[in-house]
Amino acid sequence: MIRKRIVLSVLALSIAVVFAACEHDKDASQVRAQSPPPAAEASVPKLSLPPDSGPPPAIDSARAMQYVKEMVAFGPRPIGSTNHKKVEDYITSHLKGDVFEEDTFTADTPEGKFPVRNIIAKFPGTRDGIIVIASHYDTNYPLRHTSYVGANDGASSSALLLEIANQLRGKKRDRYSIWLVWDDAEEAVKTWTDADSLYGIRHLAQKWQDDETIKKIKAFLLADMIGDADLNIDRDQNSTPWLEEVVYQAATRLGYQSHFFARDNQVIDDHIPFVQRGVPCADLIDFDYGYNNVFWHTPQDIVDRLSPKSLEIVGSTILETVGILDKMDTLPK
Numbered sequence: 635m636i637r638k639r640i641v642l643s644v645l646a647l648s649i650a651v652v653f654a655a656c657e658h659d660k661d662a663s664q665v666r667a668q669s670p671p672p673a674a675e676a677s678v679p680k681l682s683l684p685p686d687s688g689p690p691p692a693i694d695s696a697r698a699m700q701y702v703k704e705m706v707a708f709g710p711r712p713i714g715s716t717n718h719k720k721v722e723d724y725i726t727s728h729l730k731g732d733v734f735e736e737d738t739f740t741a742d743t744p745e746g747k748f749p750v751r752n753i754i755a756k757f758p759g760t761r762d763g764i765i766v767i768a769s770h771y772d773t774n775y776p777l778r779h780t781s782y783v784g785a786n787d788g789a790s791s792s793a794l795l796l797e798i799a800n801q802l803r804g805k806k807r808d809r810y811s812i813w814l815v816w817d818d819a820e821e822a823v824k825t826w827t828d829a830d831s832l833y834g835i836r837h838l839a840q841k842w843q844d845d846e847t848i849k850k851i852k853a854f855l856l857a858d859m860i861g862d863a864d865l866n867i868d869r870d871q872n873s874t875p876w877l878e879e880v881v882y883q884a885a886t887r888l889g890y891q892s893h894f895f896a897r898d899n900q901v902i903d904d905h906i907p908f909v910q911r912g913v914p915c916a917d918l919i920d921f922d923y924g925y926n927n928v929f930w931h932t933p934q935d936i937v938d939r940l941s942p943k944s945l946e947i948v949g950s951t952i953l954e955t956v957g958i959l960d961k962m963d964t965l966p967k
């Protein structure tokens with residue numbers, strides 16, 4: 635389970651008040667505020683973006699959706715399960731020939747000790763610095779005895795990373811290195827707390843702090859719940875405003891801006907350990923999965939509710955974001 639709290643921004647709140655005045659029976663939390671482009675916000679430093687050039691990034695959305703189906707076909711994949719192991723092997727089997735490493739450890743949880751395994755694929759570039767793109771692949775532990783397969787929550791983004799790997803493979807990068815991270819044990823095993831959640835990514839962030847890798851990370855892009863056919867990526871207030879602005883500009887260049895940032899949110903997710911260590915982060919998440927997020931963490935989170943187009947929108951926006959970051963002279967702190 636990911637604990638997230640919906641917080642309307644001051645702007646959204648003022649719109650909500652207007653709406654509430656007109657339709658007093660509507661809950662303010664249901665209001666989709668029309669946000670201005672993030673550049674209008676005072677907290678975003680002036681960005682000097684490279685011109686829009688070159689073809690849009692390619693994503694094979696049918697292939698990405700096929701990966702979602704294959705991951706989901708294993709069944710529930712909570713930590714410690716046989717299915718979980720099968721999905722680990724499924725991911726690494728798609729990385730044959732790539733440089734990848736694993737960060738494994740034993741997590742001590744309220745339900746006992748579990749092996750945890752983060753998988754990191756590295757696509758080296760010649761420019762000094764790393765852009766990380768991450769997704770968790772485990773499913774909710776408390777739902778392990780149900781039919782819950784986390785098609786959107788875990789599988790959609792993990793499948794998209796496999797497709798991104800396909801797009802990066804075999805191409806010489808004269809820009810930043812890209813590391814793809816399939817992180818493990820994001821979900822709480824009992825009740826979401828700081829201690830009972832984000833096991834894998836907390837371990838990896840600490841490891842990269844200890845070996846100083848973290849100093850080289852220019853941006854941390856997280857994808858979570860990005861397959862919803864009704865795609866509305868939230869603007870996360872825990873993310874880094876300038877990086878969210880770059881994401882928005884990338885989406886705009888591709889004509890996908892209407893799927894981004896119509897709603898503000900404040901999200902506790904895998905980016906937090908990196909936010910806490912000063913790494914620029916953007917969490918791309920649509921935390922409105924069905925009316926009032928009704929399909930989230932239920933057996934209703936199935937492939938039928940997803941769309942290949944949504945995978946394509948998020949995947950190409952991520953790659954366009956990388957392309958913009960690659961060409962920026964300097965990145966804000």
Ligand SMILES: [Zn+2]
Pocket residue numbers: 635636774787821931
């Ligand atoms: Zn979840």
